[in-house]
Amino acid sequence: MKLLEFLKRERRKSASVAKERLQIIVAHQRSQRGQPDYMPMLERELLEVIRRYVHVDDDAIQISLDSEDNCSVLELNVTLPKS
Amino acid sequence: MAKIIVVTSGKGGVGKTTSAAAISTGLALRGKKTVVIDFDVGLRNLDLIMGCERRVVYDLVNVIQGEAGLNQALIRDKRVENLFILPASQTRDKDALTQEGVAEILEKLKEDFDFILCDSPAGIERGAQLAMYFADEAIVVTNPEVSSVRDSDRILGLLASKTRRAERGEDPIKEHLLVTRYNPERVTSGDMLTLDDIREILAINLLGLIPESEAVLRASNQGVPVTHDISSDAGQAYSDTVSRLLGEDMPLRFHEMQRKGLLSRMFGGGRR
Numbered sequence: 001m002k003l004l005e006f007l008k009r010e011r012r013k014s015a016s017v018a019k020e021r022l023q024i025i026v027a028h029q030r031s032q033r034g035q036p037d038y039m040p041m042l043e044r045e046l047l048e049v050i051r052r053y054v055h056v057d058d059d060a061i062q063i064s065l066d067s068e069d070n071c072s073v074l075e076l077n078v079t080l081p082k083s
Numbered sequence: 084m085a086k087i088i089v090v091t092s093g094k095g096g097v098g099k100t101t102s103a104a105a106i107s108t109g110l111a112l113r114g115k116k117t118v119v120i121d122f123d124v125g126l127r128n129l130d131l132i133m134g135c136e137r138r139v140v141y142d143l144v145n146v147i148q149g150e151a152g153l154n155q156a157l158i159r160d161k162r163v164e165n166l167f168i169l170p171a172s173q174t175r176d177k178d179a180l181t182q183e184g185v186a187e188i189l190e191k192l193k194e195d196f197d198f199i200l201c202d203s204p205a206g207i208e209r210g211a212q213l214a215m216y217f218a219d220e221a222i223v224v225t226n227p228e229v230s231s232v233r234d235s236d237r238i239l240g241l242l243a244s245k246t247r248r249a250e251r252g253e254d255p256i257k258e259h260l261l262v263t264r265y266n267p268e269r270v271t272s273g274d275m276l277t278l279d280d281i282r283e284i285l286a287i288n289l290l291g292l293i294p295e296s297e298a299v300l301r302a303s304n305q306g307v308p309v310t311h312d313i314s315s316d317a318g319q320a321y322s323d324t325v326s327r328l329l330g331e332d333m334p335l336r337f338h339e340m341q342r343k344g345l346l347s348r349m350f351g352g353g354r355r
Contacts, residue, residue, distance in 0.1 A: 013273030018229050019280045026236045026284055033240045 035065055046076065054080055085193040088200050088328075089218040091242075093234030095205030097226045098263040101299055101309065102321070103202035104132040106222070108308040109325030111166035115197040118157065118167040120188075122214035123204035124180055127171035133160065134306025135168055144172035147184030153191055162311065167196075178209070185213050207241060216246050220257040222290060222328075226264045227276040235260075235285055259290035261324065266295045267340040278338055291324030293317050294337040 141151035160166035203214035298315030
């Protein structure tokens with residue numbers, strides 16, 4: 001029983017795991033904040049089109065929309081695999 | 084001019100209604116004329132926490148639909164002067180709330196009151212959106228627990244985009260963090276997010292910290308907001324919270340583990 005407790009103590013504290021997981025998910029949530037509702041769909045469909053020509057992973061595409069004074073810029077980043 | 088404050092969280096069961104009841108009681112105890120409105124149509128509970136459940140005649144939806152006047156629906160608190168409750172309807176569905184109706188009620192209340200607290204339902208549906216829509220300030224109630232912190236962040240996103248202030252491009256809603264059910268013992272043992280962790284992740288101003296306390300259940304059992312239990316840790320923590328809301332500078336309490344004395348260790352003295 002003592003040994004079991006000792007082993008447990010060696011494990012990482014659950015709160016620090018929680019913090020790490022939260023930081024990741026919250027950063028992701030914030031990156032999507034203020035985006036138009038169609039963005040996830042647009043991202044998915046763009047990925048499909050690209051895949052017709054090159055095979056890329058799900059996370060190979062990054063899309064963001066920035067608004068400046070009177071125009072919006074849609075930025076698309078695709079990492080292609082080495083051929 | 085009245086200040087409209089929404090008490091919100093996204094996640095359910097974190098202490099929104101307890102906090103709305105405790106804070107509105109605290110404001111009224113300091114002489115501020117305060118009304119607290121329950122936006123949880125269909126699942127009202129604020130009346131129960133405030134101990135006025137048997138005095139509900141008309142509700143928010145009755146007023147919106149013109150079946151009762153605002154003054155008929157407002158319930159005067161039995162214990163504190165200057166405190167009024169506007170209960171939610173128990174029977175109608177959420178669509179009974181309209182933005183115009185809520186706007187009209189708030190405009191009328193603004194003439195008479197110093198503070199209008201809107202107790203939001205859980206979730207991000209219509210009731211929750213309407214509770215926050217007209218707010219000047221928001222109290223985001225968060226437990227030291229992953230799903231609550233994540234949902235609070237979602238709510239912060241909505242406060243910054245789906246509210247009247249956001250839509251009109253006015254000054255943003257002032258956001259306050261209220262951490263509830265905090266257990267310093269578990270924080271010390273590494274099994275609960277620390278206050279600093281939560282503040283770092285949500286990055287908003289801390290309004291208060293309420294320790295996990297037996298006094299909260301005792302208060303709701305009796306229908307007496309916990310602020311009245313001035314000997315309890317939670318009651319004092321809510322009182323500090325109200326002071327900060329009014330702009331006073333209060334040091335933080337109850338965030339560190341209490342050293343147990345020999346006697347309480349021997350006899351197991353619990354939290355008051």
